Amino acid sequence: MAEDKNLHNVEDVNPDKENVSAQEEYSLNDDRRVKVLSPGAMVAKRFFRNRTAVFGMAVLIIMFIFSFIGGLITPYGESELFYRVDYQQKEYASAIENKEYRYKGTADFSAIVQAQMLLAINSHKDSFTWDKINYYVAQEADNLYRCSNEAGELIGIAYKAIFNPAKQGTSLELDALLETQKAYANGGGTYTVGGETYVMDAEGNITKDGEDFGYISVYNIQALMSDVFLSREFKEQVIAEIEAGVDDFVFTDVDGVEHEYKLAFVPANNRYTITQATETRVYDRYSAPSKEHPFGTDKNGMDVMTRLMYGGRVSLVIGFVVEFIATAIALILGGIAGYFGGWVDNLIMRIVDIFYCIPSMPILIIIGAAMDNASVPPKTRMIYLMLILGVLGWPGLARLIRGQILSLREQEFMTATEATGLSYRRRIFQHLIPNVVPQTIVSVTMGLGGTILTESSLSFLGLGVRFPFASWGNIINDVNDTYVLQHYLFIWIPAGVLLLATVLAFNLVGDGLRDAFDPKMKR
């Protein structure tokens, strides 16, 4: 709008001032009284008077600055990945309070005998018979039962507390285990099995020959990763925390480093899980708009703003290249057909008819899908895309140019070129083609909008410009995920608005140009 105003000032105010003084000097029919504008200036004047066209022009200029200069200014690269540090609660260990009996015994203590023994325990019987053999069950302590055969020999025990060795690979024999369990049930003590003396304190810690041997408890605590060894202190603290019923606790390890853990009971498997917050470096996906990323980041963790800039560049460059190819073909073929007429015209126009009839979108989809299958590299794809769009896009313009030239060549100036003996090439390209430039410019401007739409539609389907290259179409592609559609508006709305604005601007400018070029236009 500002440009509009300025122009009025220049055009209206200055000539008026001149006219006041000029009127006295020049006679009424003096040519100098009338300000003569060249045809180009007339067109420009008419164009700038059209507010919508000027608006479109302004939008286009902004788009060009945004895409071409923005891409240079932005601190990020087109496919630069961003990371963020994420704290994830990762499962570290699990603890289970053993409520089931565990069994240990000789070879005679088979699984069936164990089951029968459990039945006897539960029904408070002191003997049971299995496979014509009598077994005797006796309670040694709470949750500790022994099973013996007729001869009174110990063949197995059922217990609940679990022995955790201090060193890996240590295990307890049946007799030793029984004694250990007894000691645990009695709250510690000293006991001797097989010549070895063990000492157990009230918490279940066992020492043998003054050395830490292991400990016993009803909780079974295991690390998730096999290479993590859980220290005694850690396990004890976990048990204490479970009994205290807390949700999180801090454990200070041997080196004095504090670690935070979360404790949660999982009813499904009757287990406590201990999770630790671990620092993880993840792609900064779908982060909300912020100072660093005005439009947030996309699903790959790339800056959407930068992608939009490069996407605009891709869309505009593709649009121009395609229109250049299409216009070149159309000018040459349309010009030849219109100028020569006759069978040449007939042949070329039939080719135009055929190309006009080829459904372009299906062809583009099929070729795109085939390139998908052949895994054509993204850059080559882009070049193919431009070529195909260009080759499919010329027939309409060729028809228009041919019609114009057909009428132009009958005019006197063409007879004059013939009379002066100019070559065909000069006659067509220097005298005819310049006369169809206005129509061509209008058609190219409108065509640019259309091409950008086609390209973005294909990219949206994933058949046009592909990752890692950005295009407004493939940025919006994320919307196929309903979650993105609903929650990450900052990704796809800006791309859509830019696309709509650009196509709209090209159409408005094209419209304005058409009106401006039209001498019959009244305003």
Added chain:
Amino acid sequence: MNTLRFVAKRILLSVVILFFVALIIYTIMRCLPTSYIENVARAKATQPNSKSYEEWMAQLSATYGMDKGIIAGFFIWLGQAIRGNFGDSWQYTVPVIQKFKECIGISFWMSAISMIFEWLIAIPLGIIAAKKQYSRTDYAISIVAIACMSLPTFFLIALLKLVFCIKLPWFDLIGVVGRNYAQLDAWGRFLDRAHHLVLPIVTLVLISIGSLMRYVRTNMLEVLNADYIRTARAKGLSERKVINKHAFRNTLIPLVTFLGGSLPGLFGGALFTETMYSIPGIGYYSYHAMYAGDIPFSMFYMTFTALLALMGNLLADVLYAVVDPRVRVS
């Protein structure tokens, strides 16, 4: 007589054009490096104790009739196509024509209904814009029209879904029937389908109304600048009479032509709209067939589309001659 000869000539020309279009499409489809058959052969060759990829390729090519050269293959296809046999679809494993008959109905009704709405909305708006040229209303209508023309279909659909399916849960995101469709009676089923077609039809109306509105406006302007309108005004006729009787009737000529030209397009389906709303119409099925490299179905669809375009042009030209007595066919 003259008209008949003109029509006959145009039809003949259309047939020739169609022939070459089909030939070009066929050549492109056959020349593409990877296609459906290669994929199937690759999948089959990886199965245990299977034949090699080359053997599978040879066998499958023979089965699908792809072992002939391009030109020979094309004439075989053409010979069958003329008799109405477009072969079996590879993707859907039924005859192409059968699949077409299944899915054309919904596409046709969708396009037809949206077309009616388009005309009902575009004609009055176009006339108002022309009547009040350079007024605020005219600018508003023109800009809306040009904005509709510039709307990327996929973006429009995403916006509509966001507003009418998520923010206001009035419609389902995709599909043509609801989840309790099977329990509904005949009337309920009809309503359910109609409900699911609302958004697709709105989309179709919005994306195609712009050009129609501009077309109406341009033609109305042309008529309003004609001498007979000046005469009518000079006679002292009321503005209403001038517009409704003298001007509107004359704009009907290009409009009827335009309408005739767009009638065949009703059978073409809407590729984007149907695909994004998962409406099982011709556009949806052909998109998936084309994506999979299903040559028979794609050949049929593209030839059919080309035929529709040719028919549209022909119909427009003929109608123009029929409706406007001033036109002398040369």
